[in-house]
Amino acid sequence: MKVVSVIGQKGGSSKSTVALNLAVCAEQAGYSVAVIDTDPQGSAHKWFERREAETPSIVREIDPDALPRLIKIAASNKTDLLIVDTPGKAEATALAVSELADLILAPVKPTQFDLETLGAVKRTIRIAEKMDAGWVMLSQVPASSKKIADEGEAAVQGYGLKLVPHKFMTRADFAYSMSSGLAATEFEPKGKAAEEARALFAWVRGILGLADPSKRKLADA
Numbered sequence: 001m002k003v004v005s006v007i008g009q010k011g012g013s014s015k016s017t018v019a020l021n022l023a024v025c026a027e028q029a030g031y032s033v034a035v036i037d038t039d040p041q042g043s044a045h046k047w048f049e050r051r052e053a054e055t056p057s058i059v060r061e062i063d064p065d066a067l068p069r070l071i072k073i074a075a076s077n078k079t080d081l082l083i084v085d086t087p088g089k090a091e092a093t094a095l096a097v098s099e100l101a102d103l104i105l106a107p108v109k110p111t112q113f114d115l116e117t118l119g120a121v122k123r124t125i126r127i128a129e130k131m132d133a134g135w136v137m138l139s140q141v142p143a144s145s146k147k148i149a150d151e152g153e154a155a156v157q158g159y160g161l162k163l164v165p166h167k168f169m170t171r172a173d174f175a176y177s178m179s180s181g182l183a184a185t186e187f188e189p190k191g192k193a194a195e196e197a198r199a200l201f202a203w204v205r206g207i208l209g210l211a212d213p214s215k216r217k218l219a220d221a
């Protein structure tokens with residue numbers, strides 16, 4: 001089982017949107033997926049309550065000390081991918097989930113105030129001794145200005161952080177799908193948001209070296 005932690009200093013940076021879109025893309029690709037929602041706001045949990053489908057399973061746990069045990073349970077339940085969503089401005093939680101992660105994703109909006117929080121994000125990743133596993137991803141990038149995206153990318157690199165080679169533009173489908181208990185790939189499968197979500201998942205899958213689920217099932221049989 002691989003663990004992806006989605007962290008960030010700033011509220012509203014797309015952490016839950018990234019976590020839940022990845023979870024659904026992974027399910028659609030045939031993986032067994034679970035999400036831990038460590039945010040007291042419970043956004044991922046509320047998303048699940050709006051959802052008709054019964055997967056991916058979402059567990060609420062705001063106590064970082066309980067995470068190692070939950071991760072063990074998920075692994076023993078044959079979960080392929082565990083995604084941990086975190087609150088903004090919660091250093092202790094971000095540190096705890098970073099320590100446990102195979103991949104840390106930190107979505108950030110390409111605005112001055114948001115990019116300025118990357119120093120704190122880097123500190124967390126460094127304290128967790130996970131610089132190799134830590135990646136920043138631009139989200140809510142306005143489609144109208146390439147300059148903003150370019151400056152955002154330069155800022156991430158300026159902090160000495162790795163940049164995910166995929167981004168989520170500002171797209172209504174990301175917002176609408178979340179409020180309907182869906183992911184972009186379910187809400188408008190042929191839309192651009194869905195395309196971006198699938199591209200991000202394909203990259204995550206490669207980085208984690210997730211085995212092809214159809215081959216794994218044959219091996220298990």
Ligand SMILES: Nc1ncnc2c1ncn2[C@@H]1O[C@H](COP(=O)(O)OP(=O)(O)OP(=O)(O)O)[C@@H](O)[C@H]1O
Binds near residue numbers: 170
């Ligand atoms: N790429 C996007 N395009 C359009 N809207 C987006 C995008 N990403 C996120 N949003 C919207 O922005 C808001 C914040 O996103 P989200 O809840 O994913 O952020 P968060 O980092 O989890 O916030 P919090 O810190 O409160 O947990 C939500 O209303 C969401 O629907």
Ligand SMILES: [Mg+2]
Binds near residue numbers: 015017039085086087
């Ligand atoms: Mg959130």
